[in-house]
Amino acid sequence: MLNFYVCVAILGFITWRIVRLTEAYLRIGHIPGFFTLFEPTTAIGGSIPSNSWNLGLSFTWLRKDYLYKQYQSELITIFPVLWGDCNVYNSSPEAARQILSTNAPWHRPEKAMKAIDIMGPNVFASEFDYWKKQRRNASPAFNASSYRMVWDETARTYHQMMSRPEWKSKAVVSVDNFNVYTRKLALFIIAAVGFGLPLEWDEPRYNSRGDMSAEEVITQVSTNILPRYAVPWWVYYVFPTKKLKLIDSAFKSMELLLRNLIKKRNTEMKKRIELNEDMDQSIKDVFGRLVLSQVQNGAKLSLNDREIIGNSFIFLFAGHETTAHTLSATLAMLALHEDEQEHVYQHIKKVLPDDRAPTFADYDALDTVLATFYEALRLYPPAYMLTRDNHEDTIIATPSIKTPGETAKIPLKKGTTVMSDMVGLCYNERLYPDAKTFKPSRWYGNVDRVFAFGYGPRICLGMKFATTEATAFLTLLLRDWKVELNMLDGETKERWKTRILKPELVITLTFDQVPLKFIRRQASE
Numbered sequence: 001m002l003n004f005y006v007c008v009a010i011l012g013f014i015t016w017r018i019v020r021l022t023e024a025y026l027r028i029g030h031i032p033g034f035f036t037l038f039e040p041t042t043a044i045g046g047s048i049p050s051n052s053w054n055l056g057l058s059f060t061w062l063r064k065d066y067l068y069k070q071y072q073s074e075l076i077t078i079f080p081v082l083w084g085d086c087n088v089y090n091s092s093p094e095a096a097r098q099i100l101s102t103n104a105p106w107h108r109p110e111k112a113m114k115a116i117d118i119m120g121p122n123v124f125a126s127e128f129d130y131w132k133k134q135r136r137n138a139s140p141a142f143n144a145s146s147y148r149m150v151w152d153e154t155a156r157t158y159h160q161m162m163s164r165p166e167w168k169s170k171a172v173v174s175v176d177n178f179n180v181y182t183r184k185l186a187l188f189i190i191a192a193v194g195f196g197l198p199l200e201w202d203e204p205r206y207n208s209r210g211d212m213s214a215e216e217v218i219t220q221v222s223t224n225i226l227p228r229y230a231v232p233w234w235v236y237y238v239f240p241t242k243k244l245k246l247i248d249s250a251f252k253s254m255e256l257l258l259r260n261l262i263k264k265r266n267t268e269m270k271k272r273i274e275l276n277e278d279m280d281q282s283i284k285d286v287f288g289r290l291v292l293s294q295v296q297n298g299a300k301l302s303l304n305d306r307e308i309i310g311n312s313f314i315f316l317f318a319g320h321e322t323t324a325h326t327l328s329a330t331l332a333m334l335a336l337h338e339d340e341q342e343h344v345y346q347h348i349k350k351v352l353p354d355d356r357a358p359t360f361a362d363y364d365a366l367d368t369v370l371a372t373f374y375e376a377l378r379l380y381p382p383a384y385m386l387t388r389d390n391h392e393d394t395i396i397a398t399p400s401i402k403t404p405g406e407t408a409k410i411p412l413k414k415g416t417t418v419m420s421d422m423v424g425l426c427y428n429e430r431l432y433p434d435a436k437t438f439k440p441s442r443w444y445g446n447v448d449r450v451f452a453f454g455y456g457p458r459i460c461l462g463m464k465f466a467t468t469e470a471t472a473f474l475t476l477l478l479r480d481w482k483v484e485l486n487m488l489d490g491e492t493k494e495r496w497k498t499r500i501l502k503p504e505l506v507i508t509l510t511f512d513q514v515p516l517k518f519i520r521r522q523a524s525e
């Protein structure tokens, strides 16, 4: 009898898959592609490493040299036989622009956004008119005052880092994993400017009562977003493991922390309004601007407490690992390319003669510094996949690869999901000639093609936040220190690169370890 039920279940499953695959084939079968067992973005497909029968989450990176070339097409399809949806992957800049631009019938998929509204509705996880309300409210909080604050906080954090015993008065500093520093820096800047909560470098992780410090709460939240989303609430009660208790406590503490901060800022602002103070000039942090808007316009027109908490969380989610890893990648690339590092160093000295402290007013003049960050971002794009669902039958026009000079018109039916593959796009030779080479000069006076921050109305809200932080940090660090690779005995630069710069693609594209060496520069250099 049991065998009978097992056979029926298997037959049912096979029929269901055949129906799903046939339906998908009729919809997107005209685009070349291939079969695999599991969809890479499902739990099972993503957790099995990339091999001949399972693509794995990192396949766009591992196969970047031939994924699209083998089909002579910049759009391809992937049909998972056993589990998951059949999707289109895109590496064509023209197609990406059409899909991500205004008025297009393309929207972020609901299921992907569920993972990122775990602390409240926010600009990233919303769509249609509700997104417009979110973006209209959140955008003004990212302005020249907040960028100036990003700059100043970055400088403050850099000097705190330099006053640590492992850096202070040292001529050479060998670091096993520079991500530890860039993660801390990015976290500090989001805490200060995103939440209005300046942190101190040396604060202990736990206080004497065993409570987590603010830094520890934010770190735990930032590193446990995936388990918080994936583990159902009842598991915390049925299997209260140490790890789950820690995650639960961190998320609850974060919510309480932000709620208390809103209350405190709200009360302070109301008092200042009564005293007729002009707060438009004095409130610089993003969080403060969101609370100020609530105080001035009421929760109906602006964001309510849950939405402010949801957005603060999203700034952490979207801006922490992305900025931190790109900073490490930039330094790694500059250590690999000494000529480029020397060029940037000479430029910094020219912009900042007499060792004066750089300020936000120098941002534009330090364009060569920013160009190195853009180039590292292109080579290792942290937001490696931008997903959109099609809500109407559409035709995408893109230059034909098979017949150069002609335009390929590709019909995409309603219900199709297109993944804009940032690795594919950032290594597209049509857009970036000599794409594998680290060439910061490709960005001089030309930043229109920075795809790694997205495109169109949903382009990264924190773009200038991130580039300001990067320019400030890289300028300060490169002026004081020459960066080299921290290599194993007898290792070559190429071997170091192959060993270290092999990214993992999970929530974002990250590196496990980035070992670097810093040589203090002499004033006369």
Ligand code: HEM
Binding pocket: 123, 124, 125, 135, 190, 194, 314, 315, 316, 318, 319, 320, 322, 323, 326, 377, 381, 382, 383, 386, 387, 451, 452, 453, 454, 455, 457, 458, 459, 460, 461, 462, 463, 465, 466
């Ligand atoms: C190197 C650093 C960063 C990279 C590479 C990056 C990349 C991106 C990309 C590609 C998108 C568009 C996603 C899509 O279209 O589906 C995006 C959106 C977003 N980013 Fe960033 N980001 C970075 C830093 C930041 C920072 C520092 C913040 C905030 C402090 C931030 C906040 C956001 C928000 C709120 C959105 C959603 C915008 C919307 O949907 O309207 N990002 N980011």
